[in-house]
Amino acid sequence: MSKKILLLNGPNLNLLGTRETNIYGTATLPVIEQKIIDIVQHQQIECEAFQSNSEGGLIDWLHTQQGSDFLILNPGAYTHTSVALRDAVLGINIPFIEVHISNVFKREPFRHHSYFSDIAIGSVIGLGLCGYEVAARYAIDYLQRS
Ligand code: DQA
Numbered sequence: 001m002s003k004k005i006l007l008l009n010g011p012n013l014n015l016l017g018t019r020e021t022n023i024y025g026t027a028t029l030p031v032i033e034q035k036i037i038d039i040v041q042h043q044q045i046e047c048e049a050f051q052s053n054s055e056g057g058l059i060d061w062l063h064t065q066q067g068s069d070f071l072i073l074n075p076g077a078y079t080h081t082s083v084a085l086r087d088a089v090l091g092i093n094i095p096f097i098e099v100h101i102s103n104v105f106k107r108e109p110f111r112h113h114s115y116f117s118d119i120a121i122g123s124v125i126g127l128g129l130c131g132y133e134v135a136a137r138y139a140i141d142y143l144q145r146s
Pocket of ligand 1: 011012013074075078099100102103104111
């Protein structure tokens with residue numbers, strides 16, 4: 001059976017392309033999602049993308065994805081607040097990479113703490129949209145090795 005990589009984006013990331021473009025750039029979320037889907041599917045691996053602005057929406061979607069093989073996760077502001085989303089990721093027991101478009105360590109102190117970094121395989125921070133691509137390439141390599 002083919003393996004499956006999930007791409008999950010949290011609150012306000014649906015506004016990419018118009019939101020604080022000096023920080024997040026001008027590419028839209030559908031463009032980013034399609035790019036990652038293309039990279040992954042090129043390797044005969046399944047890929048599904050989802051975004052929600054609500055904590056419950058993100059958690060409920062993750063619960064429907066039990067059995068998937070890898071998660072690329074940008075939790076948005078929930079990075080800094082959500083024990084519930086952390087528990088959901090742990091609950092479905094899926095290896096994952098945390099992605100942040102911006103370098104959160106150059107920003108406000110409340111963005112310096114993440115509820116995900118200590119349970120992620122790794123974090124890609126501050127590389128802009130390339131961060132998603134780096135994460136996808138790692139995920140492919142990880143799944144081809146496992
Ligand atoms: C973000 C960083 C978060 O602090 C912020 O709340 C976001 C986006 C990033 O990708 O840089 O919404 O996760």
